[in-house]
Amino acid sequence: MIYTILLLGSKGQLGNSILSVATEKNFKHSFICKDIETLDITKKEAISRFLSEQKVDIIINCAAYTAVDQAEDEAALAYLVNETAVFHLAEIAREKDIYLFHISTDYVFDGTSSVPYQPEDATTPTSVYGKSKLAGEQAMTGSGCHGNVIRTSWLYSPFGHNFVKTILRIGKERSEINVVNDQYGSPTNACDLAMAILTLIDKGNFNTGTEIYHFSNRGIITWHEFAQEIIRLANYDTLVHPISSAEYPTKAKRPHYSAFDLRKIENTLGYSIPEWKESLREIVEKLV
Ligand SMILES: NC(=O)c1ccc[n+]([C@@H]2O[C@H](COP(=O)([O-])OP(=O)(O)OC[C@H]3O[C@@H](n4cnc5c(N)ncnc54)[C@H](OP(=O)(O)O)[C@@H]3O)[C@@H](O)[C@H]2O)c1
Numbered sequence: 001m002i003y004t005i006l007l008l009g010s011k012g013q014l015g016n017s018i019l020s021v022a023t024e025k026n027f028k029h030s031f032i033c034k035d036i037e038t039l040d041i042t043k044k045e046a047i048s049r050f051l052s053e054q055k056v057d058i059i060i061n062c063a064a065y066t067a068v069d070q071a072e073d074e075a076a077l078a079y080l081v082n083e084t085a086v087f088h089l090a091e092i093a094r095e096k097d098i099y100l101f102h103i104s105t106d107y108v109f110d111g112t113s114s115v116p117y118q119p120e121d122a123t124t125p126t127s128v129y130g131k132s133k134l135a136g137e138q139a140m141t142g143s144g145c146h147g148n149v150i151r152t153s154w155l156y157s158p159f160g161h162n163f164v165k166t167i168l169r170i171g172k173e174r175s176e177i178n179v180v181n182d183q184y185g186s187p188t189n190a191c192d193l194a195m196a197i198l199t200l201i202d203k204g205n206f207n208t209g210t211e212i213y214h215f216s217n218r219g220i221i222t223w224h225e226f227a228q229e230i231i232r233l234a235n236y237d238t239l240v241h242p243i244s245s246a247e248y249p250t251k252a253k254r255p256h257y258s259a260f261d262l263r264k265i266e267n268t269l270g271y272s273i274p275e276w277k278e279s280l281r282e283i284v285e286k287l288v
Contacts, residue, residue, distance in 0.1 A: 003029040003201065006056045006098075008089075009063025011035040014103060016159040017190035018060065018197065027198055032056070036063065041085040051096055059093060060101040060197060061086065064133070068107070069251040071129040078128055083135035090143035099206050100140065100147030101197055106185060106216075108134040108151065111255025116220070118261045119151070119212040127252035141210045149212045150197070150265075153258055154226070157190035158286050163223070167230045168287055171238040181224035181242030185258040186216035189279035199269055213268070214260035217276035229277060233284040 009015045010033035022031065032054065039050060041063045065071060065081035086102060093100040107130035108123040125131045137149045156162040170177055193215050224242045231238050245254070262273055 001204075003057040004055060005029055005031050005058045005060060005201070006051075006054075007031050007033045008039065008041055008059060008061045009035065012062050012064075012066075013155055013157040013160040013162060014190050014193060015062040017157045018062065018194040021191050021194040022198060025195075025198065027202070029058075029201060041089060042080050044085075044088040047089065048092055051092055051098070056096075056098055058099045058101065058201060059089065061089060062103060064103065065129070068127060068129045068254075071127065071132065072251040075128045075132070078132040079135065082129075082132035083139055086136035087139035087143065090140040090145045090147075093147065094143050094145035097146075100145050101200075102136065102140050102147060102149050104137050104149050104151045105130065105133045106151060106153035106258035106260065107255060108137065109255050109258050111183075111257045113257055116259045116261040117214065119214050119264055126255065129252060137212070141212075143210075145210070146206065146208055147210055148200070148207070149210060150193070151212065151214050151260070152188045152193055153185050153216045153260065154187040155190050155193070156187060156283060158283060159190075163187075163226065164230055164280070164283060165287065167227045168234055168284070171227075171231050171234060171236045174238060176239040176241060177227065178241045178243045178248070179224040179227040180245050180248050181222045182244050183254055183256055183258075184220055184222055185255075186218070186220055186260060187226055187276045187280065188216040189274075189283060191282075192217060192274055192279055196265065196269055196273070199271075203270075205268055213265040214262060215265050215273070216260050216262065217279050218262065218273055219276040220259040221276065226276075229280060230284060233281055234288045
């Protein structure tokens with residue numbers, strides 16, 4: 001069976017990574033790629049019209065409002081993209097029997113846990129972004145469509161803006177940098193997440209209703225450890241000093257701990273997700 005897949009938000013980090021992995025692995029299914037200019041997910045009629053004219057089997061929604069701090073001042077826009085648009089997408093997916101992959105975030109958790117979060121753990125987001133993403137998850141779960149919410153964390157790739165690219169840039173410019181050392185989580189190479197989504201499709205792993213999964217690379221670290229490893233892999237001499245979150249105030253409150261329990265997704269995929277250092281090396285080598 002060859003599926004037609006509508007990739008929304010195709011110019012973002014994950015959208016680009018899905019296309020890049022699909023090309024590299026000769027993925028047999030076909031993609032229709034849409035970005036905000038060619039199909040804005042907040043335009044319900046445009047989505048509806050497009051899907052009436054074009055047969056689609058699967059939607060992968062990589063489109064999102066992702067500016068975590070800016071969302072504190074732009075709540076209406078964050079909710080429009082991350083909740084309302086997802087609600088409409090999920091409704092259309094249910095009506096047209098299209099399988100929906102939707103991506104969410106570790107920021108749906110408040111970070112008070114000290115053990116990795118399970119997909120069914122209670123969610124208490126502390127930021128507008130986290131709340132809007134949770135609202136999107138709930139819209140999808142409540143819609144009756146079939147698909148997956150895949151929560152991910154600390155996403156990076158060779159595309160767009162991300163922590164790895166920022167550290168490489170400022171690490172090259174400066175001899176010393178300060179990075180927060182009291183927020184624990186797990187980085188995710190977007191190509192590994194792309195591979196997981198493509199594997200679920202290739203395996204025909206389609207559930208009834210909405211199933212939530214957690215996906216990140218293996219290993220629980222702080223942003224400081226993450227930065228140190230980026231600098232080491234890039235062979236820069238930059239000193240990376242640990243600081244507290246209090247010393248680096250941000251508009252949005254981030255969870256102190258947001259690592260995922262990965263057993264559910266690994267059992268479904270049938271393979272172990274790569275360790276964070278291994279996956280990071282591949283990207284830093286490409287970028288330096
Ligand atoms: N980045 C992370 O660290 C991280 C962590 C956890 C979870 N996630 C989740 O992972 C998913 C992918 O994130 P990412 O890092 O790939 O995000 P990204 O690079 O910001 O890509 C999101 C894409 O969506 C587009 N977009 C925004 N509003 C849209 C609209 N109304 N219609 C269509 N497209 C629209 C953006 O276009 P513009 O650039 O033109 O706005 C961008 O191309 C998101 O659901 C995000 O919430 C990300």
